[in-house]
Amino acid sequence: MATDALMATRDNLADVIDAKAMMCVHGDAGVGKTFSVNASLRELAPDTVCRVQFRARPTPRDIRYTLFDALAVGGTPPPKPIEFDRLLKAVLSEHFRVLVCDEAQWMSQECFEYWRHLWDDRRTDIAIVFVGGGDCYQVLSREPMLSSRVYVWQEFRRMTPAQVLRVIPAFHTVWENTDPEIIGFADTHAGHGNFRSWAKLTAHTVRALARLDRDRVDQEVLGWVFAKMSGRSS
Structure with missing residues (x-):
């Protein structure tokens, strides 16, 4: 990147x-x-x-x-x-x-x-x-x-919210056409401007889309992902 x-x-x-x-x-x-x-x-x-x-x-x-x-x-x-x-x-x-x-x-x-x-x-x-x-x-x-x-x-330092919106869509195709508000929501709750966290978040999101038979990331998909990452239900 x-x-x-x-x-x-x-x-x-x-x-x-x-x-x-x-x-x-x-x-x-x-x-x-x-x-x-x-x-x-x-x-x-x-x-x-x-x-x-x-x-x-x-x-x-x-x-x-x-x-x-x-x-x-x-x-x-x-x-x-x-x-x-x-x-x-x-x-x-x-x-x-x-x-x-x-x-x-x-x-x-x-x-x-x-x-x-x-x-x-x-x-x-x-x-x-x-x-x-x-x-x-x-x-x-x-x-x-x-x-x-x-x-x-x-x-x-951690990426700023503006940097996240610029960098993450180019980081992986799963984020390429994702609503910026959804990316911001994901960063606030799991990414935290941290590349390692975003790599883990992305891997779980790819699995979630396949598991839930979805083609776009939304808050429901992210709820499934956050539960996996935190070990707690959303």
């Missing part, structure tokens, strides 16, 4: 790649951060992206081993941190890479400092993109040594 946020992300990433810099993309869950970053990088740097992701609070040791696997270094990881770092820096100096750290809100100040350590090394040839929630922004912004190295900050 060519939303304003996606187009801004593409422009920002182009600048970050050109400068071989750091970027922080932050915002609430489900607003399209990861999708926009991945879609933009497929266009801008398809062969240079290395993605890492953490589901729990990592340590610098976790980052080392995750990078070792993501970079397909091969062999046995060095036993000592100094040797490990030397190896990673050597690999990251071979050619330019964009390192994308998703779910960056899980990282501590110590972890962010480790990323800075890799980026600061004169031999490494990298840009770093942090994608995460509010904690990611808070940790980065309150540390001058970290925040001063972030070249671009981009906050993702």
